[in-house]
Amino acid sequence: AALTMAFERGAFQSADAFIAFLGLDVRAKDSGTFTGRRxxxxxxxxxxxxxxxxxxxxxxxxxxxxxxxxxxxARGLKKTQALVILARKLARIAFALMKKREDYIPRTA
Known part of the structure; x- marks a missing residue:
């Protein structure tokens, strides 16, 4: 319900815009050859x-x-990093379902 309310608040052109609206986008602190934290x-x-x-x-x-x-x-990501990736994927799926007005049908294979 919370994702639906967030989706209805704006006219999002892409899933990236929706992710940014939710605050799940990554900010990089880079400058020149320096690579900072994400x-x-x-x-x-x-x-x-x-x-x-x-x-x-x-x-x-x-x-x-x-x-x-x-x-x-297994790729070396921490638990929190892996969970954030999953949360972003779930938000993208929810965005696509709401945009197309479809029901979620999981893959069986």
Whole structure:
């Protein structure tokens, strides 16, 4: 419901714009040859980010999402980084479903 309300607040041209609105986009602090830390902008509603984080935690325990989560950790990402990636993926899926006005049908294979 929170994602639906956020989606209805604006006319988003792309999933990237929706992700930025939620505050889940990554800000880079780079200059010249210096490569700084990457951090979330956290510009959006903190409650929606918390709900997406909780959804990512639940998704990381089951099926296809668990495999993705484990792949990210095998690549050397920390747990929080892998969960943020899952939360962003969930938000992108929700955006696509709301934009096309379709129901979610998970893959069976």
């Amino acid at each position: 951090k979330l902008t956290k510009q959006g509603d903190p409650e929606i980010r918390r709900l997406l984080h909780n959804a990512a935690l639940a998704a990381a325990r089951k099926g296809h999402w668990k495999q993705l989560y484990e792949q990210y950790q």
